[in-house]
Amino acid sequence: MxxxxxxxxxxxxxxxxxxxxxxxxxxxxxxxxxxxxxxxxxxxxxxxxxxxxxKNRFRDFSGSHQFVYQNDSSPKYSGSINFTKIDGERDNYTLSGNIKSGKNSVTLKGFAQVVSAKHINFTGEITQSIVDNDNGKPYTRKGTKTFMSKDDGKTYRLQDMVNGSGFVDYIDIHF
CATH class of the missing domain: 1.20.5 (Single alpha-helices involved in coiled-coils or other helix-helix interfaces)
Structure with a gap:
């Protein structure tokens, strides 16, 4: 058991x-x-x-837009500038554009960040060669520059307006 x-x-x-x-x-x-x-x-x-x-906080700037250069002693020169949105980033674009008219030229290449409805911060290079300014000697603006709008975003103007010759340039982007 x-x-x-x-x-x-x-x-x-x-x-x-x-x-x-x-x-x-x-x-x-x-x-x-x-x-x-x-x-x-x-x-x-x-x-x-x-x-x-x-997702952008502000409107979408993607695409091609009119790019304009003018100073007090020259006619208005036009070209185009292209905004390409950077994937996965908010209000950030790569920019490239140029203006060519005879011996006159302006090129813009870099990165832009829309920081408000009236302000775009641009980091890169703006190179211009205008015959009326130092006989076409190239002048380059480098670094971070601001484009500002006073007409509700229809036109943004570069705020660093004084060129290498000491004269005022108007560099605008029209939307």
Whole structure:
């Protein structure tokens, strides 16, 4: 009788231990599924936040626009400038444009950030060669410059207006 009782106890312990191990594996699988579903939900939330953060605060400037140069002693010269929105960034663009008329030229290349409805900060180079200014000697403005609008965003004018000859230039972008 003792032998039968001992065998029965050993058998019960063996079955009870194996069931607990099976339950533990099921719990691990369930927790992995839970973690995966939480990560999926977080990814969706992060993607929606990223999409909102890349949405412009101000209007979209993308595309080609009129680029104009004029000073007090020269006629108005026109060309075009292209704004290309930088993917995933808010109100940031790459710019490139030029004006050519005979021996006169103005080129603009760089990065622009719209900081308000009336202000665009431009970082890059503006190079001009105008025959009326030092016989066409090239003059380059480098660094960060501001374009400002006084007509509700129809025209933005470069605020660094004095050229290398000491005369005032009007460099405008028309939208």
């Amino acid at each position: 003792k032998k039968t009782l001992i065998i029965a106890i050993v058998g019960i312990l063996t079955f009870s231990c194996s069931k607990k191990e099976a339950e533990k594996n099921t719990e691990k699988t369930d927790s992995t599924n839970t973690v995966d579903s939480i990560n999926t939900a977080r990814t969706k939330i992060n993607d929606s936040i990223k999409a909102l953060n890349s």
